[in-house]
């Protein structure tokens with residue numbers, strides 16, 4: 001075979017629990033999908049989370065972060081486990097994930113939620129409502145009420161204890177997440193719904209104003225606005241109306257969890273975290289599932305689909321991404337299911353075999 005026309009460096013972070021099992025499936029899927037599109041990969045595997053704690057005493061070793069920063073994209077599997085649950089805060093595996101997001105300066109979190117025709121029964125919604133749902137929540141990740149100052153505890157005029165936080169957004173923070181959201185909508189069906197509470201909150205009023213300003217750069221995208229209370233309702237009433245949703249940190253936290261539950265399959269859901277420049281971070285939304293770790297029971301498809309997002313949103317390799325997405329659908333069409341998505345009449349397989357079936361479908 002001729003050498004690949006393009007070559008990317010990818011950092012693999014297997015992490016803990018089922019992480020190593022699912023990431024090896026995603027790695028081989030990337031290699032095979034890339035080979036059909038003239039794309040080669042150089043993979044570097046680095047420790048993070050509990051695995052890094054055991055090895056180096058910290059959840060995100062400096063070397064892991066610097067290798068990540070030098071690569072074109074980072075694929076992370078999962079972090080955490082019972083073993084480290086009693087650790088102090090700065091020595092928790094999960095701290096490694098927060099430090100990684102901070103280190104890579106990723107401020108946009110993309111979470112797709114689609115109800116695949118093969119898995120309609122897994123949805124928590126009625127079949128008619130669930131069928132055909134295919135949406136993406138773009139959540140601002142580094143601003144808003146989780147980080148705004150002033151914050152803290154105090155006392156009010158009656159001497160009563162109070163807790164307070166501040167919702168703050170600056171123009172540049174809204175503009176950059178808006179651009180990512182419009183670009184995302186452009187790679188999807190060209191519709192963007194911005195969710196805010198602009199009838200009550202000043203930070204939301206600025207949000208809406210800036211979204212409308214940035215919209216002028218994207219005349220091809222159909223923009224709408226929705227108040228967050230209505231959006232929460234519409235997501236379960238008629239989720240099909242949404243293509244891409246963009247919203248702030250706290251609303252996105254809530255709405256992305258709501259959206260993921262309507263699909264009903266944690267083992268299938270991918271995510272991407274993107275910054276302005278530099279590598280994006282791609283990971284399944286599920287945790288390390290210590291209850292099934294090392295038993296060849298994990299569903300690798302969330303990580304495989306995260307690898308597809310890596311290709312599409314991290315490297316701009318849309319065709320290779322589509323190859324992976326198609327192979328996943330094809331594998332489900334053939335009836336292969338891991339335990340988390342199993343239903344009667346299908347073929348129950350383990351993590352390894354699910355991976356092999358995806359590779360066969362890619363071929």
Ligand code: ATP
Nearest residue numbers: 080266267286287288289290291292298299300340
């Ligand atoms: P977090 O690390 O986000 O706190 P958690 O502990 O809340 O995660 P998970 O680790 O995601 O939750 O596990 C929740 C349940 O879902 C467990 O029973 C786990 O076995 C199951 N689960 C999670 N991911 C998968 C997967 N990829 N395949 C099969 N089952 C999974």
Ligand code: MG
Nearest residue numbers: 080287288289
């Ligand atoms: Mg957990």
